[in-house]
Amino acid sequence: MGRTLRGQEAFNLFQQGKEAWNCFIDEQDVTKVDFRGVTFSRALELKVLSISFRGFVFPEVRFETLNFDSLSTIDFSEAIFRGNAYFSGVMFPVGKLLFSGACFKQAAVFSLSSFQGGADFSEAEIEIGVFDKTKWLREGDVSFNGARVGGLNFTDSEGIARIEFYFGFRSCNSGIDFSNSTFHEIQIQVPTPVLIDHLRFDCVKVHQECVLNNLTALHISMRNCDFNGNFMLGDLVVKRLDCAGSKFERNADFHNIAVKTYIDFNGCSFSHPVAIDGIRLGDPIGWGEFGTQSALSQSLSSIKKRFFMEETEPHNEIELAEIAEYARSYRRLKQLAAESDNHSLELDMFALELKASRWLKAEWWARIPYDLYALFSDYGRSLLRPVVGLFIFWILFSLVYMGCAASSSRSDFMGQWSAGLLLSLAQSVPFLTWHRTAKSEALAVLYPAAGGFDVPWIVHLAAVSQSILAVIFIFLLGLGIRNRFRI
Known part of the structure; x- marks a missing residue:
């Protein structure tokens, strides 16, 4: 010894x-x-x-x-x-x-x-x-x-x-x-x-100022804390940030924060509007990794995986519970953004909430509307996508109308092409009074018959389909304008 x-x-x-x-x-x-x-x-x-x-x-x-x-x-x-x-x-x-x-x-x-x-x-x-x-x-x-x-x-x-x-x-x-x-x-x-x-930092009490800067961590937990003075958390890179149940009696400033999964503000109370500008969150579609793709490419990739059965499903109840926690935390962040009049962040949190909620749908077909909503409007945030959608379907349906044209009218290709575009445009704006006049003129050129015109049944079906799609895209365009300018 x-x-x-x-x-x-x-x-x-x-x-x-x-x-x-x-x-x-x-x-x-x-x-x-x-x-x-x-x-x-x-x-x-x-x-x-x-x-x-x-x-x-x-x-x-x-x-x-x-x-x-x-x-x-x-x-x-x-x-x-x-x-x-x-x-x-x-x-x-x-x-x-x-x-x-x-x-x-x-x-x-x-x-x-x-x-x-x-x-x-x-x-x-x-x-x-x-x-x-x-x-x-x-x-x-x-x-x-x-x-x-x-x-x-x-x-x-x-x-x-x-x-x-x-x-x-x-x-x-x-x-x-x-x-x-x-x-x-x-x-x-x-x-x-x-x-x-x-x-x-769980159950911590700070009477005056609390400043946490330049942190890099897998998990930061500040549950059930009492911050009686000003609170500032900034320049943060973290996988998960948990502030559930904490009280912020003075100004709370969260800036330049990159969170790979989610921030939990559920049960928090703020005496003043909370500053959450500059928060960047991960994407549940990417399973907690920072998104490097554009929103459009992510949407296209999601739909491709869905229809070709390549998508990775949550494998167990633990993963589903984690995704549900994502949705809940995004919903709370959306509320905080609305309270602080941060409309842009509110829209971003709404988009992430929908992305997380999509995974909770048990049937694969129930997820398709979420994917289409993301693809054609970026969850109501895009003005360009509905316009592009209207343009693409305008051209596609004009080709359908031309393909079904009567043989007697096919000798005049330019006239047929113009009439097809006119008919497709008329079906894109079915609520305008001009729609009836333009439609009659186009039908007379494409499908002439004694005493008027003879329209094939497939054209009727295409016209109804186009009108429905046009109304949807115009609605998405209006939604994008409303969200962009807060009308």
């Missing part, structure tokens, strides 16, 4: 410096160091106001319940913690707390500790950092710039002053958890594009 250093013996060895300490730890096979009970300021007889463990090598070490309040600086820079490092219940000083370049090969436990200023963990390597139930008593910055982190836990913490967490990770294999914490004012910055597995 290895040796344990305790109390005064450990302190005496510390006073001999880094070289003596590290040599003794290795040569004497020390497996545990326990500084509990040592009063550093008194032991140093106040000759210095700082202590340095810079470059020290520790096995499992305990600093629990120590009070460093009278010191100005505590320096653990470049220290190596081979075992668990326990700083639980420690009162850290108002001055500098340095762990820059430190290496925690196992857990770094700061539970129930009190920080009277900031803390510097820049360039540190932390397998797991446990900061639950900590208190941040004064304004300060907590920096993890350039750190390699397995995971950080700040649950049930309390910040009495303004705290800025600077997570400039080189890597973060797990996540960051602030659940059930209370802060006076908090700002979280993640300047480097490192993927964080999850950021949990």
Whole structure:
């Protein structure tokens, strides 16, 4: 069994410096160091106001319940913690707390500790950092710039002053958890594009401003939070953002946010109109990936897959439940966009809601109207598509009318072509009084007969079909105009 250093013996060895300490730890096979009970300021007889463990090598070490309040600086820079490092219940000083370049090969436990200023963990390597139930008593910055982190836990913490967490990770294999914490004012910055597995903010209370910027995560959860001051979430790339049940008492600003699946605002309450400009969401047809195709090509692809049975169906109830969650979250975003008078975003959320709802139809034929609505009007957002549809069917039906023309009229090709176009145009606007006159003139040229004209039954069928299609396309055009100009 290895040796344990305790109390005064450990302190005496510390006073001999880094070289003596590290040599003794290795040569004497020390497996545990326990500084509990040592009063550093008194032991140093106040000759210095700082202590340095810079470059020290520790096995499992305990600093629990120590009070460093009278010191100005505590320096653990470049220290190596081979075992668990326990700083639980420690009162850290108002001055500098340095762990820059430190290496925690196992857990770094700061539970129930009190920080009277900031803390510097820049360039540190932390397998797991446990900061639950900590208190941040004064304004300060907590920096993890350039750190390699397995995971950080700040649950049930309390910040009495303004705290800025600077997570400039080189890597973060797990996540960051602030659940059930209370802060006076908090700002979280993640300047480097490192993927964080999850950021949990559930049941957090922030009395003043809360700012979360430049985050990249698989999942950000802020359920049932109370934000009493201004809230800003921006420059975000995330797979899923969950804000269900949270309360925003002041201004809430969500800007430049890219979400690969959906945002959940269900059950949220906003005291002021919410700013959700610049939100970009994924497409349920693409199964959560950012759409790179145009809306037209997506619609054509969807119809092609449907009719040629190439479409991938949701395979189980879990996937169907996820799609239903998409639809529900898009519906809520549509409501928020309407409340904030963001008509463009409201239309976009309506389109995504329909795309998600389409998957919930059990029968394949029940999905066809959704595909056609997308193809011919982009869910009521396009003016060009109905016009193009009218033009295409105008030409197609004119060819049908020409193909059924009487043999006696086929010698005059140009006259026949003009009459076919005229008849097709008349059927495209059946509600105009001009329709009857133009139709009679065209029929007389295409299907002449003694005493009038003889129209084949297939032409009657084509004319009725074209009139119905024309009314549909004109309706879609009117819908597009209404949505574009909010008539």
